[in-house]
Amino acid sequence: MSSYRQDLPPAGGFEAVKYKRNLPLRGPGALVILGGVTALCTFGFYRVGLGNIERRELKREQTWARIHLVPLLIAEGDRAAYQDGQRTAAAESLIMKDVKGWKLGQSPYNTPGFRAPDRAL
Template structure:
């Protein structure tokens, strides 16, 4: 018995190459691109903060100057209010003390010629 063994041989031209490398798709930008983006974003943020600080400083300056210019008006308004309250107090005093003989309206009961503004305001 003659047995011929036939050995398997590679195909003509050889087998195709075995792929052993990982074939992963690119997932997002590179580290350098991310670093550049974060740097640009931080630079823009610092720019906006700086501009906001400049605007806040300008608004504060404007507020201070408006208060400086309003002080005379507020003082005059306070003086008018104090004058009106003093006249009303004198009118009340005259009405209350009309039956008292030798009573001078507005004259101080103290023997001090210096003017003192009333420290207490009683609103009735």
């Protein structure tokens, strides 16, 4: 006989061929992402609302502070105008001391109405 020997499978057979793709998970699913985005947007809108309330309160507080400061600022302006008028009268009396018939504080304009004094700030 011949020395030819046929190659046979091992006893118990070959192991199964792995033909399935073995891919890892690609991250969270679409519903998880949608839920996360929804939660994040909800939190963001909540914080924007809180910021709007805070900004509105600060604006109200600033408005009332300005309202309450108006009398003080008017009084300061009146005080500064009075002191400026006193300095102007002193300078006018010094400059016009040699002019006969000059009245101190008389307006050089011939207008019947009141004219507010001009002041440089």
